[in-house]
Amino acid sequence: MPEGLAETLWSIATGELRGPEAEAVLDRVLQDPDTAELWRATFALAEEAGLENAAGSDEADVDESQLLADSPAANSRPAANTGPMGSRWLGLAGAAAAALMLVWLWPSPKPPTPGDPSVDDPTVAPVIRAVDHPAIGSALESESLPREACLLQWKGGPVGARFDVWVETRAGVRLATGLDLEGTQFQVPVDALRDVAEGEAIVWRITALAEDGRRVDSPSFQVRVQ
């Protein structure tokens, strides 16, 4: 351990050290589970002491939850023991926490609930989440698509946005995802549809990530697979 790591970690945890100095230590955290452990211990103790500069600072206006919004993973972080920072104790690169981290990494869209009008009634207007861009809507011209060419298309959303696409059965079983797409279409792989019966509807929806960081969710759409 280089001299002064304890002091450096403490300074980071208490907000006295930010930016490049913190980044240098952080770069070790990923590669070295031991350093990650020391990092966590320091932040935990700073929080216990009430000295952690940023503890609890994810104020109400923060839409961090949207990072994993609609996701079971959003609720599957380790149990918070004490306070807002109680959930942070995943050991990056630590083998024992890997499985849990895997769940945490994987947001999954909230399955459409029965009776959700946006699923059951395709004529229901989408909810407009922001007023400075057109709402995201389906651009499909047909109510059904051949499974060999199940090309989902949409329109709207913030200018310059990238898109995530979530495709599920109506029961909420995920069939396919497309992440960080530049275009406004997504081809559902044939293999993903192998268990979908002829004429069965699949549900899909879009999350747009605007250039300024905003996230905009579409309503759910459905299309039948032929």
Added chain:
Amino acid sequence: MQAPGVATDEMTAMASAVRRAVGRALRPAMASYADDIAQSAMERLVARMRADPSTKPRTQRYLWMMANHAVIDEIRALQRRRESPESEEGIALVGNPHDSAHRRELGEAITACVGALPLPRRRAVTLYLQGHGVTEAAEILGWVRKQADNAVYRGLAAVRRCLEGKGITP
């Protein structure tokens, strides 16, 4: 536990806090050592204070910093023992070996995927996976919040794609 110039109840409260912090920080495979580490850290802290009966006032902040140093020293000592196979106190990771191997593979895959991210996103995702919120990550990195938000979101998406490419799914 008596320390010069510090009330007993204050030390007791600090010992409890140290125990909680250590318990939260250790990897699960080492969690059983939390009590020992916390106890040793407090003993180390008291010994240092007795060895340095400084007349300068010991602020709360100073005491906590000293406690943290003691905790770091103890965890490092444990890590060294774990890494030393010839040590009589050699520490083995607990748990089913098959599960451990599987988890290790997962951990290595996650590390590789996070490590493949562009540097800013890698740092943001590393903080996020350590449990820091986006706002806190932004503060640590000296970024505006939107920047951290974007980096974490895109970084996580890339890590998921990377893991899927390795055949790893939830």
